[in-house]
Amino acid sequence: MSAVSIGGEMRPFEWAARVYWEDTDAGGVVYYANYLRFLERARTEWLRSRGIVQQQLASEKGLQFMVLRATVDYRAAARLDDLLAVTVEPRQDTRTTAIFRQCVFREAMDGRTGERELLVEAEVRVVCVDAKTLRPRRIAEYIP
């Protein structure tokens, strides 16, 4: 389960990311490819929150994850110094694959009240493979 039960309500896992100069482009906003880095950081931290460290998964079990498909909808642009929240909602797909539904939100500015703003919606399909043969392996252990 990716979600945490709080008062009967399910909230997806989320991870914060700050926008630095490295993330932006000359348009003054985050470069479109770089949201995929934020998405991957959040998936990595979701795994870590479940006790799975990918470096160990590779060295101890010979397993790694590979992205098969990414669909990214850009709704609004993040800017320098924005504080982002990146969500992770996984679900099993096939025996060897999982689909992560992910959103990127901009947090309300310091000192301002109000809702956070949806910037990006994405869906990322991932397969678990044997790191040597690249053959698909059962993912159920990690994404029940």
Next chain:
Amino acid sequence: MSAVSIGGEMRPFEWAARVYWEDTDAGGVVYYANYLRFLERARTEWLRSRGIVQQQLASEKGLQFMVLRATVDYRAAARLDDLLAVTVEPRQDTRTTAIFRQCVFREAMDGRTGERELLVEAEVRVVCVDAKTLRPRRIAEYIP
């Protein structure tokens, strides 16, 4: 039209990219977000091949392009030193948007014969906007 007519046959525009250390990750392959950089380089060069330089488009006409949606299918992985070919097949979508169908191929290795290999298929939806107001503007002039 992005395609060039050769003997009655239409071939999409394409642009070469070499894989350098900067593009790869610890899995030994190109990091999944970095294919979007290759895709964008090819779109930029397709525009340049039609006489459109984005820096000038912004300063002279106050226009820029923004990505609304990207869908990327990862078929096989590119590795260090691979020579890639990135294709661009644009079509108008709405009055203000265009959809680029793009592929990334690995060229056959030097000294080997054979077909090049399809690594990535993508579709990228782009809108033309006023750089200040971010309001949509007619794209027909650029992508007929």
Next chain:
Amino acid sequence: MSAVSIGGEMRPFEWAARVYWEDTDAGGVVYYANYLRFLERARTEWLRSRGIVQQQLASEKGLQFMVLRATVDYRAAARLDDLLAVTVEPRQDTRTTAIFRQCVFREAMDGRTGERELLVEAEVRVVCVDAKTLRPRRIAEYIP
């Protein structure tokens, strides 16, 4: 003063960074250029800790910082999943420039005791400029 006085002892400002896939290359370690991103994040957070947000500095006072010179010594390599600590020790240089001495350390692994390891030592010379004219401006207000 960048340092905080604790029991008569001065400790430099520091900022944590986790190593993700995006930071690594096919050599299995962090790509050499990417340490400069970690260094810049730490400088940005050091400024933020003093109440200076660069986005506001640009929009409200028309000022920005530019790097004039970076010297980076690579002692040991960071790997995927490493937790890093990046230090910032600024000192004024000329009226318009400052020099940041910075280190990147690898934190001792979870569950292990021991010292953290020095990975990178760097010196970064920065100038404060008028964002429009790019003419140097007094930096004393920010780095006393």
Next chain:
Amino acid sequence: MSAVSIGGEMRPFEWAARVYWEDTDAGGVVYYANYLRFLERARTEWLRSRGIVQQQLASEKGLQFMVLRATVDYRAAARLDDLLAVTVEPRQDTRTTAIFRQCVFREAMDGRTGERELLVEAEVRVVCVDAKTLRPRRIAEYIP
């Protein structure tokens, strides 16, 4: 020798790089860390021009290069769509290390006459190591 003798005059190896959106930041110029990517591309192509492909060097001889030290002086900023020329002037340092002196120039704009402009000067010290043990190995074969 990296240099090519033309009419008794030695010219360093050089490699072209175009500035794309991915290279820039919200300051409207190339992000300072990204020049190190351009520098590395040029070193890689200098090696390739001598018949050395790093992927093969690793798999066949178990050797790789690691950067020990980089010093980068930023003289002027590159912008979107600029065409750059990156030079490579190697010299042997110790038995196991080499020092590359490198420059990044902006080519004169299309249709304009005039000199190209020096943007960045750098010195990069590299060691040749056994890819497994990371012990230094003789570099003379590659950089005579």
